[in-house]
Amino acid sequence: MSLDQSATTVKALLDAAQLKVSDEEFLKFAEVYPIMRAQADALYLPELEPESPALSFDPTVGYE
Amino acid sequence: MTAPLTIADAAKALRSGDLTAAALTASIFERIEALDAKLGAYVCTLPETAMASAEAADADFAKGVDKGPLQGIPLAVKDIISTEDAPTTANSRVLDPAWGGGIDAPVVARLRAAGAVVVGKATTSEFALGAPDPDKGFPIPRNPWALECTAGGSSSGTGVAVAAGLALGGLGTDTGGSVRFPAAMNGHTGLKVTFGRVPKSGVVPLGYSLDSVGPMARSAMDCALLLSVMAGYDASDPDAASAPVDDYAAALDGSAVGVRVGVPMPYFFDAPGLDPEVRDGVLAAVDVLRGAGAVVSDTEIGYAEQAKNATMMTLSSEAFSYHRLNLVDRWTDYGKFTRPGLARGALFSAGDFAQAQRFRNWFRAEVARVLAEFDVLVTPTWATPAFLLSEMLPERMILTPGYTPQWNLTGLPAVAVPCGFSSSGLPLSMQIIGRPFAEATVLKVADAYQQLTDWHLQVPPVAALTTV
Numbered sequence: 097m098s099l100d101q102s103a104t105t106v107k108a109l110l111d112a113a114q115l116k117v118s119d120e121e122f123l124k125f126a127e128v129y130p131i132m133r134a135q136a137d138a139l140y141l142p143e144l145e146p147e148s149p150a151l152s153f154d155p156t157v158g159y160e
Numbered sequence: 161m162t163a164p165l166t167i168a169d170a171a172k173a174l175r176s177g178d179l180t181a182a183a184l185t186a187s188i189f190e191r192i193e194a195l196d197a198k199l200g201a202y203v204c205t206l207p208e209t210a211m212a213s214a215e216a217a218d219a220d221f222a223k224g225v226d227k228g229p230l231q232g233i234p235l236a237v238k239d240i241i242s243t244e245d246a247p248t249t250a251n252s253r254v255l256d257p258a259w260g261g262g263i264d265a266p267v268v269a270r271l272r273a274a275g276a277v278v279v280g281k282a283t284t285s286e287f288a289l290g291a292p293d294p295d296k297g298f299p300i301p302r303n304p305w306a307l308e309c310t311a312g313g314s315s316s317g318t319g320v321a322v323a324a325g326l327a328l329g330g331l332g333t334d335t336g337g338s339v340r341f342p343a344a345m346n347g348h349t350g351l352k353v354t355f356g357r358v359p360k361s362g363v364v365p366l367g368y369s370l371d372s373v374g375p376m377a378r379s380a381m382d383c384a385l386l387l388s389v390m391a392g393y394d395a396s397d398p399d400a401a402s403a404p405v406d407d408y409a410a411a412l413d414g415s416a417v418g419v420r421v422g423v424p425m426p427y428f429f430d431a432p433g434l435d436p437e438v439r440d441g442v443l444a445a446v447d448v449l450r451g452a453g454a455v456v457s458d459t460e461i462g463y464a465e466q467a468k469n470a471t472m473m474t475l476s477s478e479a480f481s482y483h484r485l486n487l488v489d490r491w492t493d494y495g496k497f498t499r500p501g502l503a504r505g506a507l508f509s510a511g512d513f514a515q516a517q518r519f520r521n522w523f524r525a526e527v528a529r530v531l532a533e534f535d536v537l538v539t540p541t542w543a544t545p546a547f548l549l550s551e552m553l554p555e556r557m558i559l560t561p562g563y564t565p566q567w568n569l570t571g572l573p574a575v576a577v578p579c580g581f582s583s584s585g586l587p588l589s590m591q592i593i594g595r596p597f598a599e600a601t602v603l604k605v606a607d608a609y610q611q612l613t614d615w616h617l618q619v620p621p622v623a624a625l626t627t628v
Contacts, residue, residue: 106507113506114488121500128555129507135469135558136512139519149517150369150524157398 097130105129163187163628165617167328167382171229174221179628181221181232185214185277187628188234192279192326195623198307200292200299201236201320201327205280209245210234213277220275229385229409231275236321236330238314239281240288241265241373242362250364251298252286253493254486265362266394267331267373274389279327282317286498288338288366289314289479291552293495302549303345304620305586309546312342318376319346324623329377329386333360335367336475336557337542337564339374340576340591344541347578347587349606349616350376351383352564354597355571356401358387359394365482367475369399370568378616380575380606384408387599403597411600416608417453419601421446422534427464431561435544441588442540445579448612449538449605459537461530464566467523470516471565472557477513480505500554524570536605537593539563541576545586563591573599577606578615587615 097105103126110117110125117125161178164170173179189207196202217232237243240250242260249257264272272278283301285291291313292300301316303309304324311320315332319342322329332339334352343350351374358373365371375386388409393402423429423446429439450456480487483494483502491499531537543561557565567574573594580588594602610616619625 109507110503113484113503115503115506116488116491117499117503124500124555125503125507128558131558132504132507135466136473136508136515138466139470139473139512139515141463141466141519141522144515144518144522147518147522149514150520151514151517 102126102129161628163625166378167233167385170328174232181214181217183628185210185234199320199324200301201317202280203239203283204246206245210277210279217275227275234277234279234327236282236318236327237278238284238318238332240284240364243268246281250287251284254490266359267390270389285314286495289501290498293497296495303546304623310549310552312345314338315342322348322376329382332374332376334372334374335370336471336568340541340564343576344589345546348378349380349383349577351575354573356399358390359397359400361396367478380603380610381412384603406600408600411604412607414608414611416449419454419605420534421454421456422459422537424461425458426460428539433543433561437582438540438588441580442590445590446538452608462526467566467569468562470519471569473508473516476505477508497554520569527570531595535601539591541589541591545582567593573602575602575606
């Protein structure tokens with residue numbers, strides 16, 4: 097991912113979250129984002145196919 | 161007498177009549193007065209309430225009332241944990257200081273009920289994330305072994321206080337390593353507990369599914385004494401576990417004979433960025449355990465680096481959900497090293513978060529498979545000794561190897577134990593990891609090591625001990 101591509105994506109994501117960062121901060125995000133994206137992508141492993149996410153929700157809470 | 165270094169020694173002196181809680185607490189405040197301007201361990205100190213607690217402890221001793229080994233012991237409480245006698249700031253201009261409602265968090269209430277003396281609120285990285293920002297007006301915690309270096313984070317103040325003798329122990333919190341990192345940097349012992357072992361209600365959240373409250377002190381024994389009081393179910397924390405609380409101190413028999421120690425070599429001992437002095441120091445510590453009768457074998461844990469990244473992704477996402485409204489409205493009120501870390505959560509998708517939680521289940525099973533063969537695992541705690549404060553940047557955890565986050569992802573207990581010094585005189589630390597709720601085992605192994613070494617008892621020259 098080029099810095100330009102990263103900057104475009106980061107701008108869209110920060111805008112969507114309504115975060116107003118400085119130019120210097122934006123550049124840092126754009127530099128680091130490809131690494132973060134690669135780290136996230138590396139979790140999409142074939143061996144995880146049978147796994148459910150480690151989330152839980154108890155519908156009975158609040159009824160006691 | 162010389163000021164006691166450990167809770168265990170102080171508890172003995174308080175019972176033998178060699179020391180009073182009031183004298184011990186007064187000596188701690190004298191040390192704070194002399195040292196804290198340069199060390200930055202405390203956001204606020206509480207001399208009036210602390211001295212009242214100490215005098216109450218002495219009165220109880222005089223009446224023959226003994227509430228256990230924490231009675232009259234001066235402790236520091238990280239400033240993201242609510243207390244009745246001081247505001248909770250999270251070292252942030254964003255948090256309402258009335259947060260927590262002026263009520264002791266359950267873990268603090270337990271310590272007070274056991275007779276402990278709360279000396280003050282210890283500095284923390286803002287909201288338990290990031291690095292100190294000199295522009296925000298909070299003290300900058302400094303490493304007592306080298307003032308230009310980081311004291312670690314986020315439970316920096318408690319770590320500095322323990323290392324410099326400004327408290328005999330205290331509370332930290334650990335979401336990705338925040339008890340163990342300062343313990344490693346400052347050269348003392350720090351335990352990240354099993355998720356749910358200690359109630360975390362009354363603690364400002366960072367990563368809901370990762371947060372834990374842990375003891376920080378010089379020795380494994382002291383951590384055991386603290387944990388025996390801190391641990392146990394509390395209905396106010398939906399994640400609190402009802403698993404029985406062990407007598408942790410009683411489990412420390414000083415022996416490592418027959419303990420099966422796994423040493424996961426790939427990544428934990430060969431990742432680029434691991435300082436050779438750390439690696440050699442930890443392997444030398446493993447040799448000490450072997451010499452003490454432990455059965456040591458190399459092993460392997462798959463996808464350890466991905467587990468670190470999944471932890472940080474989970475932490476960022478959960479922290480972002482808590483902070484987003486304030487990030488939108490009050491971006492510059494957050495410290496310059498905090499806000500990027502919190503905002504990172506906006507850069508992951510909901511699918512990424514769910515996938516990280518799928519990975520989490522898978523990795524938990526992978527580690528359980530390895531721990532079926534071992535009682536504990538040993539790794540470095542941190543990849544380097546303390547580094548310059550100016551190098552404590554938000555992206556550091558993304559770009560460098562990390563050995564603490566995996567155990568938050570899996571919820572396992574892990575203790576940081578001093579194991580030497582670098583050639584530049586900075587502490588080195590090994591990490592001992594165990595099965596869920598096996599705090600007694602990890603502390604037993606740490607204690608066995610500390611019976612044979614005295615790294616945990618070293619005092620930084622800047623904080624040379626005084627008399628009480």
